[in-house]
Amino acid sequence: MLTNRSAPHALVVPVLTVADVRAAVAWYADVFGFVEHVRIGEGHRAQLGLPSGAELIVAEVRPGRRVPSDGRSHQILLKVEDAAATVARAVAKGALVIDELHDWEYGERQAAIDDVFNHQWVLTQTLVDTAPEQWGGKTVTRRRA
Known part of the structure; x- marks a missing residue:
């Protein structure tokens, strides 16, 4: 290509x-x-x-x-080094927190924000590498390394 x-x-x-x-x-x-x-x-x-x-x-x-207006047709998931710091920067620049930071069983710390342009972002920080089978998911096709 x-x-x-x-x-x-x-x-x-x-x-x-x-x-x-x-x-x-x-x-x-x-x-x-x-x-x-x-x-x-x-x-x-x-x-x-x-x-x-x-x-x-x-x-x-x-x-x-x-x-975007009311309702969401999409979210953008963005991997970050420090979710708390990124949320704080976003809020300082006018973003609205939709879902507070939460540590999930699948090894990610995540929060959702609406940016000042009304797009919703899920900010995700990897805490630990976890196999899907460890939390109830299923590996269907392995990703390339």
């Missing part, structure tokens, strides 16, 4: 519609550490990335594309 310097390299990239692309770029950089890779116009669209290789696009509102 060819790569293109003008397009994201990840195979799956969420595109989040926001009312203010430049504000979203700044917020996602300040709170989550995203870096802007490609800017398409001042307010049209931006491609962001993390050192881990995760990528995200923020895009302007336009016909057929709007910011």
Whole structure:
């Protein structure tokens, strides 16, 4: 598969519609550490990335594309080093905590927030490597290492 310097390299990239692309770029950089890779116009669209290789696009509102309203059609799960610190940064920048931090039997510490653009994020910190069978899950197909 060819790569293109003008397009994201990840195979799956969420595109989040926001009312203010430049504000979203700044917020996602300040709170989550995203870096802007490609800017398409001042307010049209931006491609962001993390050192881990995760990528995200923020895009302007336009016909057929709007910011989320009541209810959720999606959440974005983001792996972080320190969930408590990330939640604190997000709240300091105006995010709303939807689900408080909780340590789960499957080895993750998680919280859910609504960012200031009304997108919901699940922030997850791995505490321990746990086989799905240890907490009632089932391994169907093993992931590649």
